[in-house]
Amino acid sequence: MSINATDSDPKGDQSKNENQRKIGNANDHDSPYSEESTQQQTEHGNAALELINSVTGADEEGRSRQRILTYAAKRYASALKRDPEDCDALYNWALVLQESADNVSPDSTSPSKESLLEEACKKYEEATHLCPTLNDAYYNWAIAISDRAKIRGRTKEAEELWKEATKNYEKAVQINWNSPQALNNWGLALQELSAIVPAREKESIVRTAINKFRAAIQLQFDFHRATYNLGTVLYGLAEDMSRIGGAANAKEVSPDELYSQSAIYIAAAHALKPNYLVYTSALKLVRSMLPLPYLKDGYLTAPPAGNPLASHTDWKRSRFVLNHEGLLQIIEIEQRYMSRSLSSNSEDTMSPSRQAIKVDIPDIVSVSACTDLTLPPGACLSIDTIHGPLYLIADSWELFDWWLDAIRLVYTIYAKGKSDVLAGIIT
Known part of the structure; x- marks a missing residue:
């Protein structure tokens, strides 16, 4: 029996953040771009445009969307030719590449989803180098890295990518702590990482994931995705503890307690979003673990x-x-009152x-x-x-x-x- 976590929260839009742009450009040091690095950026830009131009889309809606993305990419490329330090243009271009990766047909080999995501990651890295406080760039960069990790399954390469993704989510939260979406995605990345690392490292990572999901719902208690994900990670922890024979010591909660608490979060997610089939299916599996007719x-x-x-x-x-x-x-x-005759009407037989x-x-x-x-x-x-x-x-x-x-x-x-x-x- 297994319960899957829900996907990461979606990428942000291509709007500009005025505060972040002003803070990011308030630098007194010399420009990091030499004539040589500007030339390299131009070459990278041309390569990125070629990738985007080769995306066709799987259906008419996808093709229409891709035409808009291609037009936007050309605008951002032109903006960067005029000003190589335009972090907004870099950030938005990265978003275009990332959305174009979603438009790639599953059976396409040219371009591949991976090549578009890798190019998006390069743009996010450049954008955050220019504007270290651009938390949206760290957030979407982490999503792009996560998508690359998913392509690689449970490999050592995927493990390194998940670790990189968690670092970028951490950076996004450091810049903007009031982001339940980033905390939820951070928890998901840790949950994925825990499935790959050696057993001795797993529990620590799982406990950290629990903290991230809890922090997300502490900020937004109707955040049903984080609520559900917290239920799934507790369920997984209960499964692991059951396999090794329960709690390691008397102070730890038992697998049964973990199962019950997992069911509470999944039930709450279903109540908040009753039409979501993922929650409905999971609830059928865990409902019996609740202390019915109570929730807790x-x-x-x-x-x-x-x-x-x-x-x-x-x-x-x-x-x-x-x-x-x-x-x-x-x-x-009290037991002594329970043992008295229930047929007696004497006042001294009544419980206090x-x-x-x-x-x-x-x-x-x-x-x-x-x-x-x-x-x-x-x-x-x-x-x-x-x-x-x-x-x-x-x-x-x-x-x-x-x-x-x-x-x-x-x-x-x-x-x-x-x-x-x-x-x-x-x-």
Whole structure:
């Protein structure tokens, strides 16, 4: 049984970024281009034009699109003859080459998809040399490298290309950290790399991929692709752990917990995008791994209901469940009351009344980590509601991350008007 990750996010358009261009050209040093390097650039430009001119397109729509791309390439070539340091022209020309590669017929050998992508990579490299802050160039350069890696399958050459792609995604995120698409693609590149590297290197790369997908959905919680991809990478990690016999030590989460959390992300992705067949198919495989009729079931340390600032000694570890409606504390009935005769009406046989914590999803204002030193130590989750704050302690920081994501995702699904889809999954 396998679940495939979704593709990288699409390339950006050919629009110019004024801020990046101004920052990139604010250089006091001499031009890096000598007369010789300008001549080399002209030769490369001619070679790139020949490649683009030889692309025909697989159908009428592709041929029409290719004519537009060819015209654009000639414009950028002319712009670079006038100004070899025009980083916008280099960047847009690289985009043209990259889109032309998508137009190449699968059975074409001249030009090949690889040759167009390689030429695009050269243009991106030149553009970033001139304009080191052009994050879109690093982002699309990484996509082009990834496409080249895919052509090579699971080879050593592909491994090196995936590593190069991750470095460019990293650079793009360093320049613009507020980019969930770049983080998602970075995670995908790491996921692909993990399938090629030696086993001893794999887990570290997989853990890093998990962090990238989580960072993406932290920035954009309705980002269904990153949500789904996070589910797939956790599923793969669970498969690997199952093969080696479970967790290496008691502090690690078990494969069953990983499978369950994987199913949560895949279910959430399906709820956010119910018509996407990839998510529908994956959900059929993992739905049984959910703690039905709940989305999530686990333990949190909580204060007495109605008293979020109770003494530390009054906080108790208890079971909590999450569904499309809210988060509910499950109060376990003490065994001695369970053993009493159920036929008796005597008051002393009734279980004690204990109020349970309940948080309705529509009442949530925010969910975040909390570092208040007045609270018990540990991975503290703060749920701010219209009725006031609620603080809960997870058993570990990894489990904290999962509770945080699950509650935020359920709220996002509610805010998007898709709670009925989620309800249909778990009930």
